[in-house]
Amino acid sequence: MRITKAEATPTRPANADYFTGTVWQEPVITTPQGPPVSALRVHFAPGGRTNWHTHPAGQTLHVLSGTGLVQTRGEPARQIAPGDTVWIPPGEEHWHGARADRAMVHFAMQAVVDGSGAYWLEPVSEAEYAAAGA
Amino acid sequence: MRITKAEATPTRPANADYFTGTVWQEPVITTPQGPPVSALRVHFAPGGRTNWHTHPAGQTLHVLSGTGLVQTRGEPARQIAPGDTVWIPPGEEHWHGARADRAMVHFAMQAVVDGSGAYWLEPVSEAEYAAAGA
Numbered sequence: 240m241r242i243t244k245a246e247a248t249p250t251r252p253a254n255a256d257y258f259t260g261t262v263w264q265e266p267v268i269t270t271p272q273g274p275p276v277s278a279l280r281v282h283f284a285p286g287g288r289t290n291w292h293t294h295p296a297g298q299t300l301h302v303l304s305g306t307g308l309v310q311t312r313g314e315p316a317r318q319i320a321p322g323d324t325v326w327i328p329p330g331e332e333h334w335h336g337a338r339a340d341r342a343m344v345h346f347a348m349q350a351v352v353d354g355s356g357a358y359w360l361e362p363v364s365e366a367e368y369a370a371a372g373a
Numbered sequence: 374m375r376i377t378k379a380e381a382t383p384t385r386p387a388n389a390d391y392f393t394g395t396v397w398q399e400p401v402i403t404t405p406q407g408p409p410v411s412a413l414r415v416h417f418a419p420g421g422r423t424n425w426h427t428h429p430a431g432q433t434l435h436v437l438s439g440t441g442l443v444q445t446r447g448e449p450a451r452q453i454a455p456g457d458t459v460w461i462p463p464g465e466e467h468w469h470g471a472r473a474d475r476a477m478v479h480f481a482m483q484a485v486v487d488g489s490g491a492y493w494l495e496p497v498s499e500a501e502y503a504a505a506g507a
Binding site: 324328346 | 375382412457461465467484
């Protein structure tokens with residue numbers, strides 16, 4: 240077996256091309272470690288959020304702390320809390336992140352298809368974010 | 374998307390055929406939700422541990438709280454702590470659980486092959502557990 244100690248896993252900033260605000264990531268499963276699934280822990284500071292995006296094989300989120308938002312394009316945003324699990328089907332345009340005044344940490348797990356676990360679209364605008372009840 | 378709220382996810386006792394002591398489980402990913410991967414959160418009370426077992430496509434553990442042990446057959450046991458990630462390759466006989474005087478909670482993620490994510494063997498004996506430094 241291989242044990243990767245917490246102190247050997249630097250926290251990295253999320254790619255600013257695909258995120259708004261302050262977002263940090265810690266890898267948990269990095270392919271080619273076993274099945275073609277990646278997993279990471281994501282820390283969203285207040286106001287932090289993903290761009291709109293899709294996943295080729297869907298994604299599961301599991302909230303660890305804080306209060307967050309998740310929204311499918313064309314539907315109302317929904318609030319998520321620790322212990323909640325979100326399943327986003329393949330190809331569904333969505334975003335997730337913190338509220339404007341609340342931090343949020345979640346696990347994210349997604350199968351990797353042809354080397355990619357996500358397809359990235361445009362940022363969530365301030366107007367969209369405000370309309371989501373952030 | 375589908376959101377499963379924490380309050381809608383009952384905690385269930387682990388199957389006593391495959392675990393020793395007090396162990397509770399909460400499902401996170403249950404197939405056929407997306408890719409053939411299952412994930413769950415497992416709470417081991419002090420003394421709680423899995424049987425020896427293997428995984429057909431390997432397993433990733435990620436410690437959320439407490440102090441635990443993981444051991445590959447024929448090797449020394451190793452201590453794991455929050456934020457640590459363990460990768461167990463396919464077919465490797467191992468066990469994981471709490472120490473005798475410490476609770477431990479971990480995430481477990483494993484691909485499912487032919488409907489099974491684990492093959493179960495005999496319990497970890499009290500002698501084996503003590504020798505592991507529990």
